[in-house]
Amino acid sequence: MNILPPGISMKLRYLKYVGAAVVTLIFGFHFFNTVLYNAPQNVISTVYSFDKVYISGLLAQEWAMFAPEPMDRDTNVLVKCLDTAGGRSTGFHDITSDFNRLRTRNIFVSADRVARVPGNWAYLYIAASRWEQKLHDECKANAKSASCENWKAMKDQREKTSKDGLTLVASYYCRDASRGTHYRYESAEITLKVIDVARWSQRHKANSGETYFVNVGNVKLNQVSGRPIWN
Incomplete structure (x- = not known):
């Protein structure tokens, strides 16, 4: 039984759909850039370079915290x-x-x-x-x-x-x-x-x-x- 007024119920349902769409877009963006960053050289990577800025600039750890690479x-x-x-x-x-x-x-x-x-x-x-x-x-x-x-x-x-x-x-x-x-x-x-x-x-x-x-x-x-x- 829905105890909320019809107007508020519709707004909550609308916000739920918007939230799901935003989460899907964020995940899709992250998934696309992650795959492209790790993929071999291809037609897309020659003209699209934001994946490198996104992964290397924001997410790359280079293992410096957990497994420092010794100087050779x-x-x-x-x-x-x-x-x-x-x-x-x-x-x-x-x-x-x-x-x-x-x-x-x-x-x-x-x-x-x-x-x-x-x-x-x-x-x-x-x-x-x-x-x-x-x-x-x-x-x-x-x-x-x-x-x-x-x-x-x-x-x-x-x-x-x-x-x-x-x-x-x-x-x-x-x-x-x-x-x-x-x-x-x-x-x-x-x-x-x-x-x-x-x-x-x-x-x-x-x-x-x-x-x-x-x-x-x-x-x-x-x-x-x-x-x-x-x-």
Whole structure:
């Protein structure tokens, strides 16, 4: 027996249908984008890219919370301070090794936390995210895909962000170096020394642990303040 007035009963029934329609649309939208995101390269994915923004931007966890992917390389930051007016330089200096030596001498100092700053910026410069790698693979499979432009924009932004961070690190190092040499350094050369860490199962192979260098380039130093980091 319906005890509600006819007008209210019709409104509730109407709201029920509207609610069911909204839930169906949301589920259909989510299902469509999930399937398209995981599907191989196809005609639809070349012109429709919102599935990548929706899944990677909003829902992707990349397992960072539950199963962190271990780094498979060591990255050292090498900086050479340049006095362009006087034609002088410090020569390349491995600032990452400075923190490593300090950490081994005294485990209670904050060198580990400070060392993560240049280390993280350096790793960002050479390590593409899972989403960027997916775009690269799609672009490699189809050079006319819209993924190519998106991949290049993401790669450029990643490298610019990393380079800005490394520039700040170099600015602090060259500021401290100028106190010892009494030279005024306006710019710096930044190079990354990358040492591939062999997997445990491949530790006895001849090519395990290869070393190569990545040139970040010449950067203009920032004006920085604060207490010295390098003595």
